Amino acid sequence: xxxxxxxxxxxxxxxxxxxxxxxxxxxxxxxxxxxxxxxxxxxxxxxxxxxxxxxxxxxxxxxxxxxxxxxxxxxxxxxxxxxxxxxxxxxxxxxxxxxxxxxxxxxxxxxxxxxxxxxxxxxxxxxxxxxxxxxxxxxxxxxxxxxxxxxxxxxxxxxxxxxxxxxxxxxxxxxxxxxxxxxxxxxxxxxxxxxxxxxxxxxxxxxxxxxxxxxxxxxxxxxxxxxxxxxxxxxxxxxxxxxxxxxxxxxxxxxxxxxxxxxxxxxxxxxxxxxxxxxxxxxxxxxxxxxxxxxxxxxxxxxxxxxxxxxxxxxxxxxxxxxxxxxxxxxxxxxxxxxxxxxxxxxxxxxxxxxxxxxxxxxxxxxxxxxxxxxxxxxxxxxxxxxxxxxxxxxxxxxxxxxxxxxxxxxxxxxxxxxxxxxxxxxxxxxxxxxxxxxxxxxxxxxxxxxxxxxxxxxxxxxxxxxxxxxxxxxxxxxxxxxxxxxxxxxxxxxxxxxxxxxxxxxxxxxxxxxxxxxxxxxxxxxxxxxxxxxxxxxxxxxxxxxxxxxxxxxxxxxxxxxxxxxxxxxxxxxxxxxxxxxxxxxxxxxxxxxxxxxxxxxxxxxxxxxxxxxxxxxxxxxxxxxxxxxxxxxxxxxxxxxxxxxxxxxxxxxxxxxxxxxxxxxxxxxxxxxxxxxxxxxxxxxxxxxxxxxxxxxxxxxxxxxxxxxxxxxxxxxxxxxxxxxxxxxxxxxxxxxxxxxxxxxxxxxxxxxxxxxxxxxx
Amino acid sequence: xxxxxxxxxxxxxxxxxxxxxxxxxxxxxxxxxxxxxxxxxxxxxxxxxxxxxxxxxxxxxxxxxxxxxxxxxxxxxxxxxxxxxxxxxxxxxxxxxxxxxxxxxxxxxxxxxxxxxxxxxxxxxxxxxxxxxxxxxxxxxxxxxxxxxxxxxxxxxxxxxxxxxxxxxxxxxxxxx
Numbered sequence: 001x002x003x004x005x006x007x008x009x010x011x012x013x014x015x016x017x018x019x020x021x022x023x024x025x026x027x028x029x030x031x032x033x034x035x036x037x038x039x040x041x042x043x044x045x046x047x048x049x050x051x052x053x054x055x056x057x058x059x060x061x062x063x064x065x066x067x068x069x070x071x072x073x074x075x076x077x078x079x080x081x082x083x084x085x086x087x088x089x090x091x092x093x094x095x096x097x098x099x100x101x102x103x104x105x106x107x108x109x110x111x112x113x114x115x116x117x118x119x120x121x122x123x124x125x126x127x128x129x130x131x132x133x134x135x136x137x138x139x140x141x142x143x144x145x146x147x148x149x150x151x152x153x154x155x156x157x158x159x160x161x162x163x164x165x166x167x168x169x170x171x172x173x174x175x176x177x178x179x180x181x182x183x184x185x186x187x188x189x190x191x192x193x194x195x196x197x198x199x200x201x202x203x204x205x206x207x208x209x210x211x212x213x214x215x216x217x218x219x220x221x222x223x224x225x226x227x228x229x230x231x232x233x234x235x236x237x238x239x240x241x242x243x244x245x246x247x248x249x250x251x252x253x254x255x256x257x258x259x260x261x262x263x264x265x266x267x268x269x270x271x272x273x274x275x276x277x278x279x280x281x282x283x284x285x286x287x288x289x290x291x292x293x294x295x296x297x298x299x300x301x302x303x304x305x306x307x308x309x310x311x312x313x314x315x316x317x318x319x320x321x322x323x324x325x326x327x328x329x330x331x332x333x334x335x336x337x338x339x340x341x342x343x344x345x346x347x348x349x350x351x352x353x354x355x356x357x358x359x360x361x362x363x364x365x366x367x368x369x370x371x372x373x374x375x376x377x378x379x380x381x382x383x384x385x386x387x388x389x390x391x392x393x394x395x396x397x398x399x400x401x402x403x404x405x406x407x408x409x410x411x412x413x414x415x416x417x418x419x420x421x422x423x424x425x426x427x428x429x430x431x432x433x434x435x436x437x438x439x440x441x442x443x444x445x446x447x448x449x450x451x452x453x454x455x456x457x458x459x460x461x462x463x464x465x466x467x468x469x470x471x472x473x474x475x476x477x478x479x480x481x482x483x484x485x486x487x488x489x490x491x492x493x494x495x496x497x498x499x500x501x502x503x504x505x506x507x508x509x510x511x512x513x514x515x516x517x518x519x520x521x522x523x524x525x526x527x528x529x530x531x532x533x534x535x536x537x538x539x540x541x542x543x544x545x546x547x548x549x550x551x552x553x554x555x556x557x558x559x560x561x562x563x564x565x566x567x568x569x570x571x572x573x574x575x576x577x578x579x580x581x582x583x584x585x586x587x588x589x590x591x592x593x594x595x596x597x598x599x600x601x602x603x604x605x606x607x608x609x610x611x612x613x614x615x616x617x618x619x620x621x622x623x624x625x626x627x628x629x630x631x632x633x634x635x636x637x638x639x640x641x642x643x644x645x646x647x648x649x650x651x652x653x654x655x656x657x658x659x660x661x662x663x664x665x666x667x668x669x670x671x672x673x674x675x676x677x678x679x680x681x682x683x684x685x686x687x688x689x690x691x692x693x694x695x696x697x698x699x700x701x702x703x704x705x706x707x708x709x710x711x712x713x714x715x716x717x718x719x720x721x722x723x724x725x726x727x728x729x730x731x732x733x734x735x736x737x738x739x740x741x742x743x744x745x746x747x748x749x750x751x752x753x754x755x756x757x758x759x760x761x762x763x764x
Numbered sequence: 765x766x767x768x769x770x771x772x773x774x775x776x777x778x779x780x781x782x783x784x785x786x787x788x789x790x791x792x793x794x795x796x797x798x799x800x801x802x803x804x805x806x807x808x809x810x811x812x813x814x815x816x817x818x819x820x821x822x823x824x825x826x827x828x829x830x831x832x833x834x835x836x837x838x839x840x841x842x843x844x845x846x847x848x849x850x851x852x853x854x855x856x857x858x859x860x861x862x863x864x865x866x867x868x869x870x871x872x873x874x875x876x877x878x879x880x881x882x883x884x885x886x887x888x889x890x891x892x893x894x895x896x897x898x899x900x901x902x903x904x905x906x907x908x909x910x911x912x913x914x915x916x917x918x919x920x921x922x923x924x925x926x927x928x929x930x931x932x933x934x935x936x937x938x939x940x941x
Contacts (some may be wrong), residue, residue, distance in 0.1 A: 075884030211880045218885035219873040220817020221859035225886060228818035236813075293802065293809040377888040379823055379831060379918055428821075428886030429918055460824035664880055668924065670881055677922025698828040699871045703918055707911035712923050 010732040024613045027182040029142040030058040056138040062177030063166060068102040071131075072122035072400050073135040073214075075672075076428035077665035080213045085661060087204040087673045089139025089197060091236070092178070093166035099213045103454045104402035104422035113410075113417040115403055122400045123430035123545075123628065128661055132381045132724055133599060136197045142185075143658040144195040149184035150176050165204075200721060205671060207719075209664035214426060216601050225428050226398040227383045227457065234385060234453035237446050238295045239268070240302055241466045243692045245540055246309025253303035262290040263298040266449055268442060271412065276502045277436040278408045281540055284442070288450055292457065299459075302404075311538035312691040316373055316472060319537055319688075320571025321494035326533035327368065327476035344493070344531035346511040349588065352527030353620035358489045361480030365566045369477070369555040372472040372685030373545060373695070375701060380428020381463040384443035387453035388413060393420045393444065398427045413446045432543030432675075436468055441761060461696045468542025469686055471497040471535065473514070475555035479525075485567050487578060490525040494552070495533040499541040510534055514548045518593070520556055522577040523585040524578055539688060546732030549628050550677065553733030554740070554754065557624035561741040562750065570614060571741065572606050572623055597632045597656050597718070598625055604654040604716045605636035620648055620746025624737040631725035632656040632718075634676065641746045644761055648678065648710040648739065655715070658722035666727055673712035673731035678703035681736035682757050721733075790851045792817070793861025800876075803849035807841075808832050810848055811858060819859035819889045830915035831890035834858050840897040859889035862896070873897055874923070875932035883919020891915050895929050904933050 056064040067086050073079035083099045102324040105117030119130035144164055150168035151158035153176070160171050167175040200206075217223040242249065254265040266286050270279040285304055289295035329342040358364070385396040386409075393413050399405045402422045409420045427434060443456040458466075473496035480489045498510035505512075511532040522528050544550075560578065564571035567742035602625045605611075614621050618640070625634035638650040653670050660666055683702050687694045740751045749763045766869075788799035792815070799810055805806045811834075813818045820843050821831035827842025833842045835857040862870040869877065870894055881890055902909050910926050918927075 073884075075882075194807070211877060212882050212885075213876040214885060215882055216869070217879065218888050219859070219869065219876045220863055221889050222819070223885055224818060225821075227822070228812075230816065248801070259863055291809065291813045293805045293813070296809075297924060346863050377918055378883060379829070380821070381823070381918075428884060429884045431918070457822070460829075668880055668883070670919070672920035675922055676918060697826070698824050700917060702828075703916045706913050706915070706926075707913075708920050709920075709922050711907055711926060 008156050009459070024213040025144060025572055027057075027059040027145060027185045028437035029138055034427065038112060044727070048432045054209050056135070057090060057142040059088055059178050059182040059185075061179050061182055063096060063177045065090070065097045065166070066179070066436070067097055067099055068290065069125040070105070070117040070120050071101045072402065072424045073431070074123045074400055074427040074434070076123055076127065076669065077084045077662065078127040078424065080210055081128060081665055082135060082173070082212070083659045084205045084210055085128075085131050085135055086139040088203055088422045089372060089665045090143045090218040090300050091163035091165065091204065092139075092281035094164060094205055094210070101425060101730040103424055104406055106403075106406060106420070107416050110606055111416065112536070114405070115405060116419045120402050122427065123432070123728055124400070124435070125728050125730070127725055127726065128724050137194055140195045140197045144191060146181045147190045153181070153184065153490060159641045166583060171681050206659070206661055207663065209507040210662050211664060224425055225380050226385060226396045227380055227428070228427055229385050229396040229425070230455065231385060231387055231453040231545075233457045234387070235288045235290065235444070235450055236292045236295045237286050237454045238292070238298060238299045238459060239286050239442065239456070240304060241284040241462055242306045243465070244306065245282045246305045246311050246312045248305040248309070248503050249285070250305065251305040252285065252361050252596045254285075255722060256301040256303070257287060258300045260289070260294055260301070263294060263679050264288045264450070265298070265302065268445060270447065273411055274408065275502065276739055277468070277542065278404075278411070278441055279438060280445075281438045281468070286446055287440075288446065288454070296459075305387075308691055314537060314539055314688055316686070316688040316704045319535060319617070319716045320370060320472060320474065323474035323533070323535050324368070325473070326495040326535065327493040329473050331569070342533070346508060346532045348511050348515055348530040348532050349517050349522055350529045351522070351525075352489075354489045354491050354527045354529040357527045358480045358491070361488055362483045363566070364375055364478065364480045365559075365563050366476070366478045368750060369475045371473050371475075371551045371554060372754055373472045373539075373688065374680060374684055375467045375686050375695070376431045376433035376544065377432060377464060377701060377703065378429035378433055381458055381460055382433075382439035382458040384440050385453065385455045386440075386443035386447040388444060389449040391415070391419055394423070394489060395421070395440065395443070396423045396425065397440050398434055399424060399437065399440065400427065400430040400432075401437075404435065405440045408440050408445055412441060412448070431545040432547070433468065435543050458634060461697070464701055465693045465696045468499070468540050470544035470547060471499065471514075471537070473551045475552070475594050477555060477559045478561055479559070481563070481567070482761060485569070485577075487521070487525050487528040490612055491529050492556075493531045493533065494555075495535050496551075497535040497537040497539065497541055499547065501534065502541065513543070515552055516548055516628065517589065518587045519549065519552050519628070521560075521578055523587070523593070524580065539691070545676070546673075546729035550625060550736070553624065553626045554681070557626065557734060558740050558750075559751065561622070561737075561744065565744075572602070572611050572614065575602060575623070575625060578621065591630070598627050598634075600718060601625060601632045601634040601654040601656050604718070605634045605652045608652045608654075608714060609636035609638060609650060609717060612634065614745075620742040620744065622738045622740065622745060623740030624734040624741060626733045628730070628733070629725055630658065630722075631730050632725065633730050633734050635731070635734040637735075637738040637742040639739065639742040639746050644722040644764060646743065646757065646760065648708075650714070650716040651678075651710045651735070653710070653735070654714065654718060655727065656718035656720060657725045657730065658720040659724045660717055660719065661724055665718055666717055667715045669727050670715045670731040673729055674713045674735045675704070675709050677732045677735035678739060681739060682708060683755050685755050770841075788848050788852045790854050790856060792856045793858060795833040799840070799848045801848075804847045806844050807834065807846050807848060807856065808843035811843060817858055817860050820887055821889060825885065828916070829887065829890070830894055830913075831887040833890045833893040833915075834895060835897065836901065840894055858894075859892055862892060869936040870896070872899065872928070872932040875928040875935065879924045879928040879931060881921055881924035883917060883921040887915060887917050891925050895925065895932070898929065899933060899936065903937065905929060916932060
């Protein structure tokens with residue numbers, strides 16, 4: 001998902017590191033972000049510094065180094081890349097570094113939570129940029145302390161020493177292992193100002209490939225996800241949710257379920273005191289049992305009848321019709337007010353004079369793209385282990401945003417900030433689903449009801465049928481061209497149900513989750529207009545990986561191809577002409593995007609896929625590019641068609657994220673996001689009938705099989721030295737349009753509706 | 765005489781024969797276990813809730829997705845679909861049983877590590893079991909054979925899994941198994 005306004009995630013403006021240095025021969029730089037002016041915590045109060053205070057860096061007397069990983073790792077690799085940023089600044093020997101995932105870092109600041117680890121948010125593309133901004137200090141500080149200790153021992157100035165591979169090196173070449181200096185370093189007075197971080201020429205780990213730190217534990221089945229945690233006395237809870245978020249329980253018979261030994265059945269309702277995204281998605285009936293099998297059996301014996309609320313009349317077909325009508329209305333003209341015309345909910349952007357210039361144009365191209373509702377379908381279903389005692393709550397939660405999870409628990413318990421402990425193990429996929437915490441609320445509510453710890457587990461059916469879906473959208477694009485084949489006007493109308501509409505956002509902000517004000521080709525076409533129409537729906541929506549770029553890039557980058565086709569031009573050349581000269585194009589809201597970097601990734605994928613054969617090959621070649629949040633991406637795809645069987649023969653993706661922390665990790669993210677995007681584009685749609693999703697299993701929501709996906713994704717990483725941009729969903733937006741463009745070349749079928757396979761087979 | 769008769773009688777007749785042992789005996793990762801609970805309990809919940817072998821994952825109600833795969837007598841089986849009563853005297857291998865006793869990784873596990881064939885890691889155990897079965901049947905699998913793997917992965921680690929399988933196949937052929 002894209003960044004969205006989030007007060008919880010916003011780093012505190014004035015913050016600095018505190019050194020919580022040492023005990024027992026170890027150097028512990030228990031980094032802690034504090035308000036300026038706040039006194040440092042005395043070492044005596046360290047307690048279990050390792051877990052309580054954020055041991056970003058701990059160096060033991062034996063030279064082993066422990067580094068904390070603060071952001072939840074949902075498969076984005078941050079448990080590897082963040083500690084490597086710290087370790088590089090420390091000049092640690094990576095083979096002696098262990099990584100420990102940190103739980104939520106919260107202290108009690110006069111009743112208000114104080115987030116002592118700073119950024120703790122996973123899967124939003126911001127982990128590395130945030131770490132780059134502040135976490136390097138943790139490693140630099142520990143290294144500085146070790147050098148001071150060595151300087152004292154040797155009686156030489158610290159600036160004559162250097163560090164390498166976990167040791168301080170004296171001017172005469174002797175090595176002093178960090179372990180031998182840890183105790184002394186822990187007694188060095190910390191610096192009063194931030195210490196200097198390394199210059200890039202001295203990086204040893206940054207830019208070098210590293211495998212996932214959890215790899216060995218994962219392949220041996222030892223990694224414990226939240227769902228793998230047990231408290232000895234915890235009950236298992238499984239739910240049947242009401243099919244409608246606004247429905248009610250009309251009749252019930254729990255007797256057969258409760259006949260199973262140890263089973264208790266309770267009703268759970270959304271909690272009015274909780275915000276959307278925090279409160280349960282729908283009322284439910286929960287089965288509490290001593291073990292999962294008993295709970296599942298009892299669940300199947302519940303006799304429930306639900307009554308729909310207003311959402312029971314919704315259907316995705318009717319919503320699509322509404323959206324299509326909306327994008328086909330004209331904004332009301334002041335001269336000729338027409339009752340049928342509807343003003344856009346938001347005119348997102350309006351450069352130049354689209355209507356005026358369009359009238360003078362030589363030719364015009366129009367197309368409408370329709371994209372479906374999508375679910376998250378994380379591999380690890382929603383679950384949460386919760387213990388709520390009289391004055392303490394302990395949770396093991398698969399969350400992307402532990403600070404938000406904390407808010408949910410706090411609202412339900414009224415506990416002080418530090419009475420709530422949230423442990424965040426590795427997370428089995430996020431994609432935006434776990435930025436919401438309805439399942440955390442359910443676990444806490446059940447634990448309170450049962451007066452026992454509860455292990456909540458959603459079945460896959462519950463998971464797919466109760467989600468904060470990505471809204472369907474209809475994109476109507478119109479462009480006009482002059483006699484020199486230049487795009488003169490670009491008119492884009494999008495209708496969707498905003499993910500923010502149910503979250504108390506102001507109406508004038510609802511578009512921000514749906515369309516990017518700076519997306520291509522904004523800034524490149526002199527007369528550019530982007531209108532967004534709000535689709536009214538009660539169906540639950542929320543953040544979804546790569547939103548709003550995924551749906552918009554599919555429409556825009558398909559449309560650029562349609563323009564090329566109308567011009568009988570090579571779509572690669574059309575893109576180059578659209579991007580124009582190498583320059584900085586100003587972005588609304590500040591900053592700029594660099595056309596040279598975008599042209600570069602485009603050329604890289606074109607070269608690699610041998611674009612010069614574009615017309616000659618019997619296979620179809622397709623290309624697409626995009627920029628977002630300071631990062632640049634392009635895809636090229638080669639497809640073949642054998643009867644009705646579509647083969648994705650080759651996929652190339654080039655990315656430019658500035659400085660690369662872990663190229664192996666980045667390659668994995670790029671290849672993974674490519675496959676995820678292809679899987680969704682090929683197969684996936686959630687459809688609603690009578691307000692209910694029709695897809696409740698992987699059979700009905702078929703993630704792409706190995707056979708459908710390409711055998712390889714050829715990833716090209718552009719080296720760079722700018723501050724790193726996030727990459728967890730960078731490769732999402734361009735994969736689908738590059739595929740659709742390739743499909744057009746091989747089949748002459750222009751797919752304007754996703755999922756692609758269904759539409760292609762309909763049109764072939 | 766009476767004494768001789770007593771000596772001649774079968775001394776074992778005084779020992780109460782051991783009762784038939786209840787439950788379902790099976791072998792898991794080379795160790796014997798006996799399940800005395802509900803014989804209809806799917807293997808998945810026996811592994812997870814009873815033995816706390818949590819490497820085998822729940823992802824869906826009928827095993828779709830493949831994260832719950834285990835080997836039963838060397839054949840891949842969805843642990844959420846097979847009840848315990850079908851497993852009497854069977855040999856079950858889970859992801860926890862793939863490495864050697866000394867901790868040395870199976871070549872396939874090592875290949876997954878070397879190729880970094882891991883997304884979030886949740887479905888990885890299922891990929892390992894399915895891939896191991898594939899290599900058992902086709903020691904040098906081609907792409908079409910790899911394509912038949914039933915597993916799903918939303919993180920998109922399929923291309924790396926493919927590389928890992930080929931790497932493992934090469935390593936095992938080279939006698940490193």
